[in-house]
Amino acid sequence: MQDKNKPEKLNNSHFRKVLEATGKEVAKLITPEILEILDKENKKSIRQRLAIEEFFDKRKGFISKEVGFDFNGKDFMNFVYENDTPYYLWNEENIIENMVKFIDFERNRLSNLTGIPTPKPPHKAEETGYNLGYSDTQLETLYGKLIGNYLDKNTQLEDFKNSFNGEVLAEGKRLKWIGSKTVLSLFVGLLIHDNKWKIAESVFENCNSRNLAKSFNNCNPDGFPLNKHKPTIKLFKNILH
Numbered sequence: 001m002q003d004k005n006k007p008e009k010l011n012n013s014h015f016r017k018v019l020e021a022t023g024k025e026v027a028k029l030i031t032p033e034i035l036e037i038l039d040k041e042n043k044k045s046i047r048q049r050l051a052i053e054e055f056f057d058k059r060k061g062f063i064s065k066e067v068g069f070d071f072n073g074k075d076f077m078n079f080v081y082e083n084d085t086p087y088y089l090w091n092e093e094n095i096i097e098n099m100v101k102f103i104d105f106e107r108n109r110l111s112n113l114t115g116i117p118t119p120k121p122p123h124k125a126e127e128t129g130y131n132l133g134y135s136d137t138q139l140e141t142l143y144g145k146l147i148g149n150y151l152d153k154n155t156q157l158e159d160f161k162n163s164f165n166g167e168v169l170a171e172g173k174r175l176k177w178i179g180s181k182t183v184l185s186l187f188v189g190l191l192i193h194d195n196k197w198k199i200a201e202s203v204f205e206n207c208n209s210r211n212l213a214k215s216f217n218n219c220n221p222d223g224f225p226l227n228k229h230k231p232t233i234k235l236f237k238n239i240l241h
Contacts, residue, residue: 129163131193136161163203169202
């Protein structure tokens with residue numbers, strides 16, 4: 001009989017089924033305790049975040065045994081934040097959904113060490129950029145405001161349009177942002193779009209979604225931008241809207 005605690009021996013089809021079942025089962029077990037903590041502490045307070053981190057530290061052994069790898073609660077919290085769901089907005093549905101995604105992400109990351117068979121990632125050409133809902137004329141106007149100031153002057157208009165019209169991205173055509181990563185985080189942070197941090201990795205050169213999201217969060221404590229960043233945020237709001 002196959003030992004369920006040794007996922008590296010599972011074949012690919014079985015692995016996918018165990019992945020989904022494990023993620024949902026673990027999430028259902030820990031969700032009531034997490035929601036109780038969120039209700040108990042003041043929303044968005046440092047005490048609330050610390051209480052969640054302490055919970056994961058205490059349950060680390062149990063969760064790690066269930067998922068088959070060394071579970072890190074802080075990594076999970078950051079992972080969920082990248083999917084535009086900060087911990088204080090967690091509910092049963094998104095905890096379960098993101099636990100499955102996180103297990104998949106971690107097992108793929110560790111696959112070279114564990115020998116777990118994983119599906120091939122989609123071809124880069126199958127990735128899509130942002131869909132801002134802009135017309136061609138509006139995208140051309142946006143391009144004119146960003147080119148040379150925030151985007152490399154050699155950026156082609158068609159490549160720019162392709163990054164913001166929701167169509168399949170051309171392979172190897174990432175945009176080169178010439179401003180700082182902090183300023184890029186402010187630009188991406190103002191976009192109204194699902195998975196905007198993750199998509200940034202497909203649209204911009206040398207972009208790490210996790211670091212970008214953290215940078216934006218540091219500039220916007222509790223949703224209020226630091227004074228030194230307000231002019232940049234105001235500028236981007238005027239450019240985008």
